Amino acid sequence: MLAEIKDIASTLAPRLIEIRRHFHSHPELSGQEYQTAAYVAGVLSSCGIHVREGVGKTGVVGELSGEGTDSRLLAIRTDMDALPIEEGTGLQFASRNKGVMHACGHDLHATVGLGTAMVLAQLGEKLPGTVRFLFQPAEEIAQGAQWMVEDGVMENVSAILGVHVFPSIPAGLVGIRHGALTAAADDIEIFIIGESGHGARPHEAIDAIWIAAQVITTLQQAISRTQNPLRPVVLTIGQISGGRAPNVIADRVRLVGTVRSLHPETSAGLPDWIEGIVANVCSAYGARYELNYKRGVPSVQNDPALTQLVGEAAEEAWGSDRVLILTEPSLGAEDFSLYLQYAPGMMFRLGVAGKDRLNYPLHHPLFDVDESAIVTGVVTLAYAAWKYWGF
Numbered sequence: 001m002l003a004e005i006k007d008i009a010s011t012l013a014p015r016l017i018e019i020r021r022h023f024h025s026h027p028e029l030s031g032q033e034y035q036t037a038a039y040v041a042g043v044l045s046s047c048g049i050h051v052r053e054g055v056g057k058t059g060v061v062g063e064l065s066g067e068g069t070d071s072r073l074l075a076i077r078t079d080m081d082a083l084p085i086e087e088g089t090g091l092q093f094a095s096r097n098k099g100v101m102h103a104c105g106h107d108l109h110a111t112v113g114l115g116t117a118m119v120l121a122q123l124g125e126k127l128p129g130t131v132r133f134l135f136q137p138a139e140e141i142a143q144g145a146q147w148m149v150e151d152g153v154m155e156n157v158s159a160i161l162g163v164h165v166f167p168s169i170p171a172g173l174v175g176i177r178h179g180a181l182t183a184a185a186d187d188i189e190i191f192i193i194g195e196s197g198h199g200a201r202p203h204e205a206i207d208a209i210w211i212a213a214q215v216i217t218t219l220q221q222a223i224s225r226t227q228n229p230l231r232p233v234v235l236t237i238g239q240i241s242g243g244r245a246p247n248v249i250a251d252r253v254r255l256v257g258t259v260r261s262l263h264p265e266t267s268a269g270l271p272d273w274i275e276g277i278v279a280n281v282c283s284a285y286g287a288r289y290e291l292n293y294k295r296g297v298p299s300v301q302n303d304p305a306l307t308q309l310v311g312e313a314a315e316e317a318w319g320s321d322r323v324l325i326l327t328e329p330s331l332g333a334e335d336f337s338l339y340l341q342y343a344p345g346m347m348f349r350l351g352v353a354g355k356d357r358l359n360y361p362l363h364h365p366l367f368d369v370d371e372s373a374i375v376t377g378v379v380t381l382a383y384a385a386w387k388y389w390g391f
């Protein structure tokens with residue numbers, strides 16, 4: 001079966017590159033993937049796959065069943081949205097949508113999703129069970145997975161697979177990570193509320209700017225002294241505002257930031273931990289505070305059995321020297337984790353670095369991929385899917 005899958009995929013390669021370039025030159029922002037979704041739906045329908053549009057707002061779901069009787073349903077998720085970035089690559093098929101760019105490889109993901117669907121559709125009745133293809137919108141704003149789940153895409157799903165490109169891994173290689181792949185990412189907003197006064201008479205006021213500085217410093221130091229160093233926490237205050245004039249003590253400061261962690265237990269304790277520090281620093285100096293802790297997406301935790309399945313599929317397909325066991329997770333976030341609240345899943349990293357060029361990071365205006373990775377992704381996913389029912 002592997003040889004057959006590889007054959008079909010390499011025959012499809014030129015068409016897949018065309019599709020990827022089409023997506024690349026017509027990027028759409030999160031939640032506005034209308035043309036991309038219509039294109040995806042068109043390709044799926046042309047393969048005889050049952051399609052539902054408008055799932056999770058602008059998402060698309062395709063479903064394909066063989067004649068096998070295995071009742072386990074496998075979902076394969078790819079995403080479709082682009083970023084508000086002005087493309088600088090100068091490629092012939094660069095973005096025609098000013099200020100919008102596929103700088104996170106979601107053009108390639110959607111193509112890999114379609115390629116996998118095309119391959120599995122050609123296997124037709126030989127398929128032992130049902131595959132559900134999820135083409136998700138709005139990953140970059142961490143909303144799309146939630147929208148898809150609310151529209152029922154995880155109903156009856158037994159397992160889910162996903163893929164993300166990785167610019168520091170050479171094209172042709174597949175990156176496998178056991179356990180945590182990405183971090184939980186939450187948003188915080190803190191208001192420090194003091195009392196205004198004359199800049200020359202600090203003792204008659206409560207200086208919210210100075211107390212905000214203490215809060216930030218204490219939070220950073222507390223990570224090193226009170227969090228388990230083997231369980232990373234990253235807290236970044238990315239925005240700070242407050243104050244009115246050089247000689248007026250500020251009565252109100254707003255701090256906004258992101259909090260990242262890898263371990264579910266660490267993540268669970270973070271709101272109380274932050275609140276304790278903010279409350280104590282404020283109370284020491286007579287200030288009040290308001291804390292809004294907004295949960296974002298959880299950490300992607302790869303399921304052990306599915307990780308083994310994808311690892312084995314990739315090894316059989318490409319040889320063990322082209323399968324990279326990733327020793328480190330990323331503190332980036334990925335809303336694939338939301339699906340994992342409903343079924344076990346696995347996301348692998350797909351190498352897209354080219355040999356003879358500079359490789360720019362994700363979300364960079366010069367980000368580019370080696371398109372040979374498309375076939376690597378398609379074969380890996382299609383073969384892992386095939387193996388799933390016999391695993």
Ligand SMILES: [Zn+2]
Binds near residue numbers: 104140362363
């Ligand atoms: Zn991204």
Ligand SMILES: [Zn+2]
Binds near residue numbers: 104105106139164
């Ligand atoms: Zn991405």
